[in-house]
Amino acid sequence: MTDSVKTLCPYCGVGCGLEVSPPASTTHATHRDSQGKPIWKVMGDRSHPSSKGMVCVKGATIMEAVDKDRLLYPMMRESLSDSFRRVSWDEAFDRIVQQIKTVIQTQGADGICMYGSGQFQTEDYYIAQKLLKGCLGTNNFDANSRLCMSSAVAGYIQSFGSDGPPCCYDDLDLTDCAFLIGTNAADCHPIVFNRLHKHIKKDRKAKLIVVDPRTTKTAEASDLHLAIKPGTDIDLLNGIAHLLMLWGKIDTFFIDECTQGFSQYAEIIRHYSPEVVARRCNIPIEHLEQAAKYWAESERVLSLWSMGINQSSEGTAKVRTIINLHLMTANIGKPGAGPFSLTGQPNAMGGREAGGLSHILPGYRSVKNATHRSELEQFWGLKPGQISPNPGRDVWSMITGLERGEVGLLWIAATNPAVSLPDLVRTKSALLQSPLTVYQDAYYPTETTAYAHIILPAAQWSEKTGTMTNSERMVTLSPQFRPRPGEAKADWEIFAEVGRRLGFTQQFQFETSAEVHREFVQLTRNRPCEMTGMSYERLQQEGPLQWPCSETETEPEIETKETGLLSSWFKNKAGQPPGKRLYTHLKFNTPDGRARFAAFHSKGLAEPPDENYPLVLTVGRLYGHWHTQTRTGRIEKITKMHPNPFIEIHPKDAVKVGIQDGELVEVRSRRGSAQFPAMITKAIAPGTVFVPMHWGALWGNNTEANTLTHPEACPISLEPELKACAVQLIPV
Numbered sequence: 001m002t003d004s005v006k007t008l009c010p011y012c013g014v015g016c017g018l019e020v021s022p023p024a025s026t027t028h029a030t031h032r033d034s035q036g037k038p039i040w041k042v043m044g045d046r047s048h049p050s051s052k053g054m055v056c057v058k059g060a061t062i063m064e065a066v067d068k069d070r071l072l073y074p075m076m077r078e079s080l081s082d083s084f085r086r087v088s089w090d091e092a093f094d095r096i097v098q099q100i101k102t103v104i105q106t107q108g109a110d111g112i113c114m115y116g117s118g119q120f121q122t123e124d125y126y127i128a129q130k131l132l133k134g135c136l137g138t139n140n141f142d143a144n145s146r147l148c149m150s151s152a153v154a155g156y157i158q159s160f161g162s163d164g165p166p167c168c169y170d171d172l173d174l175t176d177c178a179f180l181i182g183t184n185a186a187d188c189h190p191i192v193f194n195r196l197h198k199h200i201k202k203d204r205k206a207k208l209i210v211v212d213p214r215t216t217k218t219a220e221a222s223d224l225h226l227a228i229k230p231g232t233d234i235d236l237l238n239g240i241a242h243l244l245m246l247w248g249k250i251d252t253f254f255i256d257e258c259t260q261g262f263s264q265y266a267e268i269i270r271h272y273s274p275e276v277v278a279r280r281c282n283i284p285i286e287h288l289e290q291a292a293k294y295w296a297e298s299e300r301v302l303s304l305w306s307m308g309i310n311q312s313s314e315g316t317a318k319v320r321t322i323i324n325l326h327l328m329t330a331n332i333g334k335p336g337a338g339p340f341s342l343t344g345q346p347n348a349m350g351g352r353e354a355g356g357l358s359h360i361l362p363g364y365r366s367v368k369n370a371t372h373r374s375e376l377e378q379f380w381g382l383k384p385g386q387i388s389p390n391p392g393r394d395v396w397s398m399i400t401g402l403e404r405g406e407v408g409l410l411w412i413a414a415t416n417p418a419v420s421l422p423d424l425v426r427t428k429s430a431l432l433q434s435p436l437t438v439y440q441d442a443y444y445p446t447e448t449t450a451y452a453h454i455i456l457p458a459a460q461w462s463e464k465t466g467t468m469t470n471s472e473r474m475v476t477l478s479p480q481f482r483p484r485p486g487e488a489k490a491d492w493e494i495f496a497e498v499g500r501r502l503g504f505t506q507q508f509q510f511e512t513s514a515e516v517h518r519e520f521v522q523l524t525r526n527r528p529c530e531m532t533g534m535s536y537e538r539l540q541q542e543g544p545l546q547w548p549c550s551e552t553e554t555e556p557e558i559e560t561k562e563t564g565l566l567s568s569w570f571k572n573k574a575g576q577p578p579g580k581r582l583y584t585h586l587k588f589n590t591p592d593g594r595a596r597f598a599a600f601h602s603k604g605l606a607e608p609p610d611e612n613y614p615l616v617l618t619v620g621r622l623y624g625h626w627h628t629q630t631r632t633g634r635i636e637k638i639t640k641m642h643p644n645p646f647i648e649i650h651p652k653d654a655v656k657v658g659i660q661d662g663e664l665v666e667v668r669s670r671r672g673s674a675q676f677p678a679m680i681t682k683a684i685a686p687g688t689v690f691v692p693m694h695w696g697a698l699w700g701n702n703t704e705a706n707t708l709t710h711p712e713a714c715p716i717s718l719e720p721e722l723k724a725c726a727v728q729l730i731p732v
């Protein structure tokens, strides 16, 4: 009998540790699936430094989904109207290699696109980058993280000189004021929120501010809820800054010594008087003043945000405007303070480290930087100039590339774009035009299967060994502890085999994921995300480790009276190894070491409501479900918890449209329509409606939220504004 295994929850970016025990004998088993079959028992791992034994319903029920509806063999078809036929791996690889060669000859390497996922382990990400960006010479690798937190990446890079959330989860226990904007953490990052809420309840002086047009569970727990009009986040943030300036509650020493660009920013925020801001945001002036007062009175302010900020046509500007507040008040580089983006996917962070977006390269390098490209070409044994200096296609540009006939091969892995991309009518129509789509996933069917010519069975969590990095830069080793079903292979193994069959045998001589990891971490040496001190052996022996972590790391410096708040470490309350923060010595990764202020006026929504489409639709997630339900739709406990989609409508809007609670309502935008039962509630602000994003064509009938959304994106991060579009409601 195998002993219990320590691993990581493969759902969200909180990155909770799990301890999984093998099934007991049939007669004594207490953990069973819905058919009564004994299954592996999942508990929170008490020794995991990020989650300390806590786990939410998704992590707790993960084993119920791992064996259902699995894709077992490669399958192929000539056209989308044919049925799939089972093929050997050899036949599938030959067809892919042949198409890659044809596309390179006829269209060039930029005719090849891969769309990957924050569900990848870092090893999968790394091998995909080496294949696409290195060996093939195209930067057309993008991941579903583009839809999730690319605005946070761009904001950090522009403000601090490099990516990387500066905070750690210990800050949740140490803050005086938590400022949550555009995040329903209680539902979407529950274990982070539980920890924060516990601290806020215990420390009566600590405050919780929540900014959200909906009265979510997060907002209900707050001291101050600002239900701002959608799209007015920058107005609010500049309004808080205006008051802090007016009251003299800024840190001029920090601004002078550690930053650049304050004067242009001060000029901008001069225009955001409380009257103007309260009117634009549609909140009482007193609420705005109270929020600014909490900022002013707190020594340690921690901002948390996720999709409500990032998924915006001005997402990078919003992130930088949050960071501005931290810079002007010196709320960074010290315990309990800092700007802290919560990542959605379990390994979106690892993807960033491995270069898994179309504008970046492994080790927090940039495709535009000639030195970075050259370092990689040498390391990978490729000829100079092999890596393209041009950013590749982001995912929406892959869709428009299909429309224009510029994509000859689309390779999708571990993600479900036929549900999760915006403007689904257009997206699906573009997918139909793909000359060859390879779809690599653990499950069959998914909504995207319908658009694939070749489907490849991928091993998933528990069936392959690899690492993932969570929101606080904590890397956990996730070992294989179950056999793979059918002929499934790890994603990295599939990419490496294609690389070898293309003739890059030297570049892909890996037999184990440990070898892949060993090579990858060498590329982080002396980079902000240094991980050279993290071998598989060390991760196995010592458990999860946070970066930066070099081979020559010395003992942590513990906070003392002398080292004060600027020490790099701070003993946490549980007495566990303390969490690491970035920028503790107040030197940033810009050439001059100074952080950058950004001066942005608010532009508002890309598609504001008007006479024809008078309401703003916002979409979001529910506590139990994960993204497009590929796993959670197959778990009975969760489907019972959230049986159907719905639309939240304020009573005033329901009266205007003539809709009663529970009645079916048609929601129309300029791009499409969908139908949902009405949930009439004051939890949503008048003028705004809310729909969960989890229901694709497999799980509902005409209930796809993204049929309504538009692809307008932030011009810097290229993250689409999935969070808001204009709609009308029609009773059915």
Ligand code: SF4
Binding pocket: 009, 010, 011, 012, 013, 014, 015, 016, 054, 055, 056, 057, 058, 059, 060, 189, 190, 191, 192
């Ligand atoms: Fe998994 Fe996220 Fe839930 Fe933690 S909070 S158990 S990582 S889904």
